[in-house]
Amino acid sequence: TPIETNEISVYVPIGSEAWQLVLDLTGLQTSINLTGWTATPDPTNERILFKPNTGHATLTPEQGITVQLNKLRINRQVGTAPVTIELKWRTPGTTNWRTEQQTLSIGKFPAGFYLRNLKADPPHYIENGDSVTLTWERSTIGSETYHLLYENTEIDVTKYSTLPVHDIRRNTMLYLRGRIQQGTGTAERTINTYITVNKPDLEVGTLHVNQTTSLAGPVLALKATWVNQSLPYSGWVKATAPTDGILTVTMVKNSEVKIKIGTNEAVTVRSMYNSGTWDHSYASFPVPQGSEMAIERVRQGDSAREFPEFLWYAFGDGQGLTFRQ
Structure with missing residues (x-):
């Protein structure tokens, strides 16, 4: 979008202190790459004022502005001086001028420094x-x-x-x-x-994948925690995830469980009977830190010693889970 501008100011601190840049503006030579502009030294306000001769000029996004200040009488005190460039502009068709500034820190070094x-x-x-x-x-x-x-x-x-x-x-x-x-x-x-x-290592805060992702190499999690010992034979039990993690369940024959993560609806996982054999079904559930996990063992399996196996993979500190009824 084009803008209109009516002046560009370059503020140069004048004096002999370390934080000031020039002794004065005597002998200053200026130039600007825009045609029809005039530069006026303004020692009272410690600036050089660039203005278009037509009152205001239009600048397109493709245009760059180059301002040069030559023959400056730099003071010899080692230090850093702030040089501020100020642009007054407005959107074409409007009347209010806005002001934007950019400050450059200019170092003054002693002879021989490099x-x-x-x-x-x-x-x-x-x-x-x-x-x-x-x-x-x-x-x-x-x-x-x-x-x-x-x-x-x-x-x-x-x-x-x-x-x-x-x-x-x-x-x-x-x-x-x-x-x-x-x-x-x-x-x-x-x-x-x-x-x-x-092939650099990457560290990201949040990763969103909208299409298929292929992972070459193992996907590493922290040590898995076996949580079966804290589950009763019937009824719902609940636990709060101490970190982000993954809850997995591996079914045994003729078994069924329900799993609910956070505010989501409960999901039923059951082993399947296909062509005369039981399929030991497997399911995994991503769990955000602080979310509540709820598990109900609806049917444990044909044998009293066969249970679906639950594992908790924690990403971060805090491996264990405490389930409560």
Whole structure:
């Protein structure tokens, strides 16, 4: 959707402190890639104001805006200065102007500081569980600190310019952060490299499958708990799932049970008699944590010692189940 804009402001902190960027706007040279726009330095409000000569201009989603500020007189105090870009815009056909801002943190580093060329060997693509060796170039003018960050790991690498990273099992972005402080001012630079893992381990919060899913390899659950010993010979018994899990039942000949999970209707599971033999039917029920499971053994089987077998597979802590009537 196109938008209309009547001004773009670039706010530049003026002064000699660590958190300020420029001494003044003297000698500033500006440019913008949009035709028919004029830039006006506004030292009083510490900004450079860009305005279209026609009062307002229309921007399409495909358009990018490039603003350049050249010949800035940067102050020499080490620190980080906030540069804010502000856009006033409205939807075509409306009258109210809206304001959106984006702030960039601009570091001012002392002469001789550098951090560059973060590389991985092997480069970028590895097998699951492999290692990489990182190398980089950095300055050592005296007060720098360097840290490697990835996933939930942070390693102080101030004294190094190479480091092995072992057992990488998922696609990983590695960041190298350099920081230097002088007086009360701090400046920071971060570079990164990305490692792609063939057949990576995956960790997801919720997985929705709308079509058929094929699993290559075993499906692992935690230890199964045999729950038959807590079931009476008749009547309903109930238990609350301590974790997410799966309740399974394997039938014996001429047996029948009813199973109810949460607020769902009870399901009847019975062994089937086919072509002169009993089919030891099997059923499984996914159970969310906190849901109530209810079981009734309607018919236990031909033998007094034959019972349908119930197993509980818990995903997480809390294996056991306590059934109550």
